[in-house]
Amino acid sequence: MKNVLTVALATLLACALSAQNSVKPTKWKLRSFGVSFGTDLDMIRGLDYAYLVQTGKGNSSNVYNNVSFENQQYYAAVCENPILRITAALDVPGLKNTELDFALNTVFNRFDGVYYHAENSQIVQENGGFQYLSVNTVTNEVGLESTITRRVSLFNFLNFYGGVGTNIGYSFDGEMQFSGHEYRQSVDQNVDRSIKDITTGTIYSDAIYGTYDAKDAFHQRLIYKLGFGILFCKRLELGINYRGGWGYRAVFGAPTKETRLESLAVSARWMLK
Numbered sequence: 663m664k665n666v667l668t669v670a671l672a673t674l675l676a677c678a679l680s681a682q683n684s685v686k687p688t689k690w691k692l693r694s695f696g697v698s699f700g701t702d703l704d705m706i707r708g709l710d711y712a713y714l715v716q717t718g719k720g721n722s723s724n725v726y727n728n729v730s731f732e733n734q735q736y737y738a739a740v741c742e743n744p745i746l747r748i749t750a751a752l753d754v755p756g757l758k759n760t761e762l763d764f765a766l767n768t769v770f771n772r773f774d775g776v777y778y779h780a781e782n783s784q785i786v787q788e789n790g791g792f793q794y795l796s797v798n799t800v801t802n803e804v805g806l807e808s809t810i811t812r813r814v815s816l817f818n819f820l821n822f823y824g825g826v827g828t829n830i831g832y833s834f835d836g837e838m839q840f841s842g843h844e845y846r847q848s849v850d851q852n853v854d855r856s857i858k859d860i861t862t863g864t865i866y867s868d869a870i871y872g873t874y875d876a877k878d879a880f881h882q883r884l885i886y887k888l889g890f891g892i893l894f895c896k897r898l899e900l901g902i903n904y905r906g907g908w909g910y911r912a913v914f915g916a917p918t919k920e921t922r923l924e925s926l927a928v929s930a931r932w933m934l935k
């Protein structure tokens with residue numbers, strides 16, 4: 663009889679805990695707010711100098727009309743973007759362990775760049791052309807993001823997250839910068855020359871550089887995210903989050919390019935319940 667009562671009590675307790683975990687929110691309610699910081703790799707498909715110079719205002723594209731680098735001379739490209747996010751999460755009515763997450767994304771000094779180097783410097787010196795060329799843009803982006811996220815909790819202090827969503831952003835107040843080294847077969851003698859210019863027969867060696875204002879751009883992405891958080895004192899959650907996705911970048915007055923996002927960040931959230 664004692665064993666029967668023990669089993670019955672354990673069964674009743676398990677049912678009670680199960681019922682408690684199955685409680686579904688009945689109204690929208692703020693669950694948490696927080697902040698995260700990390701890095702975004704917003705990689706542009708087909709990134710090259712021809713595209714980047716088109717993102718500069720003015721006559722920047724005219725500088726590279728005689729550039730003839732081949733794909734095999736493509737040395738490196740980077741798309742480094744530190745990101746700060748302010749986040750908030752709402753309980754979704756009728757769905758347990760489900761959050762609707764919102765974020766304000768701020769990316770300052772987004773850097774996209776390419777670097778080329780000629781394979782045979784001797785041929786370039788004899789016939790003219792660019793020995794190396796570096797082109798990059800530095801911009802800022804502000805955006806809004808929303809995701810629907812499922813939560814799995816273990817041991818009352820460990821949370822795992824997974825979700826899908828979208829974001830939109832706007833880039834502004836940027837610069838397009840270039841630098842390089844060019845061998846020219848003829849130079850206008852009426853143009854002032856730098857003391858660093860070297861004359862070798864009819865071939866002149868020039869270091870070039872310049873800066874142009876960058877054109878504004880619109881961004882949109884479909885994203886997914888994975889992460890986990892550890893809860894301290896039932897309120898403060900510290901975690902690590904990964905975000906990935908695909909989208910496009912539409913620079914006003916330049917071609918629209920496909921993008922791929924990879925992001926890793928640390929986060930802190932204050933739980934309201």
